Amino acid sequence: xxxxxxxxxxxxxxxxxxxxxxxxxxxxxxxxxxxxxxxxxxxxxxxxxxxxxxxxxxxxxxxxxxxxxxxxxxxxxxxxxxxxxxxxxxxxxxxxxxxxxxxxxxxxxxxxxxxxxxxxxxxxxxxxxxxxxxxxxxxxxxxxxxxxxxxxxxxxxxxxxxxxxxxxxxxxxxxxxxxxxxxxxxxxxxxxxxxxxxxxxxxxxxxxxxxxxxxxxxxxxxxxxxxxxxxxxxxxxxxxxxxxxxxxxxxxxxxxxxxxxxxxxxxxxxxxxxxxxxxxxxxxxxxxxxxxxxxxxxxxxxxxx
Ligand SMILES: Nc1nc2c(ncn2[C@@H]2O[C@H](COP(=O)(O)OP(=O)(O)OP(=O)(O)O)[C@@H](O)[C@H]2O)c(=O)[nH]1
Ligand SMILES: [Mg+2]
Numbered sequence: 001x002x003x004x005x006x007x008x009x010x011x012x013x014x015x016x017x018x019x020x021x022x023x024x025x026x027x028x029x030x031x032x033x034x035x036x037x038x039x040x041x042x043x044x045x046x047x048x049x050x051x052x053x054x055x056x057x058x059x060x061x062x063x064x065x066x067x068x069x070x071x072x073x074x075x076x077x078x079x080x081x082x083x084x085x086x087x088x089x090x091x092x093x094x095x096x097x098x099x100x101x102x103x104x105x106x107x108x109x110x111x112x113x114x115x116x117x118x119x120x121x122x123x124x125x126x127x128x129x130x131x132x133x134x135x136x137x138x139x140x141x142x143x144x145x146x147x148x149x150x151x152x153x154x155x156x157x158x159x160x161x162x163x164x165x166x167x168x169x170x171x172x173x174x175x176x177x178x179x180x181x182x183x184x185x186x187x188x189x190x191x192x193x194x195x196x197x198x199x200x201x202x203x204x205x206x207x208x209x210x211x212x213x214x215x216x217x218x219x220x221x222x223x224x225x226x227x228x229x230x231x232x233x234x235x236x237x238x239x240x241x242x243x244x245x246x247x248x249x250x251x252x253x254x255x256x257x258x259x260x261x262x263x264x265x266x267x268x269x270x271x272x273x274x275x276x277x278x279x280x281x282x283x284x285x286x287x288x289x290x291x292x293x294x295x296x297x298x299x300x301x302x303x304x305x
Pocket of ligand 1: 142143144145146147148149150163164165166167187188242243244245246266267268269
């Protein structure tokens with residue numbers, strides 16, 4: 001997933017857009033980029049890309065000399081492909097160079113208006129980059145627990161008009177708080193061979209395990225938590241205690257003691273609840289956007305920290 005795009009000119013920040021959280025400390029990435037800029041400038045690495053790995057992050061950066069000296073970097077996680085990113089970065093740099101030729105940088109501190117112009121110049125290139133590798137969220141769980149309802153809520157904020165059993169894998173393209181994502185509606189593991197089920201969840205950036213909140217279902221689902229731990233140990237997990245409104249539903253505390261993990265109590269047959277599941281899914285991917293608050297305690301089970 002893409003995490004950040006930054007353009008610097010010395011200490012001046014022309015653009016610093018976070019798509020998702022890179023480091024817990026919000027200042028850390030910008031400081032790191034400024035240090036890299038200083039280093040590449042001192043070494044005279046002009047115009048060629050430099051790919052740098054920092055823990056689980058990759059940074060592709062360029063130091064451009066003409067028409068003005070600037071540093072541009074794209075930060076993403078290790079599952080994206082630099083080969084696809086590089087030509088798109090070249091396009092973006094070409095656009096920016098044209099922009100800087102036409103709109104000479106004003107003397108003195110850069111105004112917000114000028115920064116706004118830079119951002120709008122980049123916006124179609126950014127959309128293009130974001131489409132390169134949308135994050136994958138797998139929705140898993142037993143039959144009839146509410147998986148497809150949650151997929152619809154994530155995609156359109158609506159719920160299915162009537163129940164239809166999902167007999168095979170179904171993919172949804174969606175945007176969560178502006179970020180393109182792929183949502184995989186994966187059938188009950190009992191409906192597939194174990195190998196096929198496992199192959200469906202491989203490559204997930206995040207997993208939403210849906211329960212109907214009955215005791216029997218919670219006990220069965222425990223196995224699925226263990227399987228995801230084994231197959232996709234880095235994917236963040238959200239356990240949705242769905243059908244919270246039904247008589248069979250156990251309390252969140254009872255479910256948590258069976259599953260040994262936090263659960264998110266939910267009711268997926270009410271479209272007005274869509275925003276709550278959309279926010280949780282966005283937080284699973286650590287998307288940065290207005291309306292997403294990471295300071296409060298939440299339901300995400302973090303496995304890659
Ligand atoms: N009471 C109640 N019903 C719900 C809730 N969420 C979903 N349902 C209903 O449960 C049924 C199954 O929902 P789906 O979203 O199709 O469940 P699924 O897991 O995709 O089902 P399969 O594809 O057959 O495995 C539908 O009739 C939904 O309307 C809920 O929170 N409360
Ligand atoms: Mg379904």
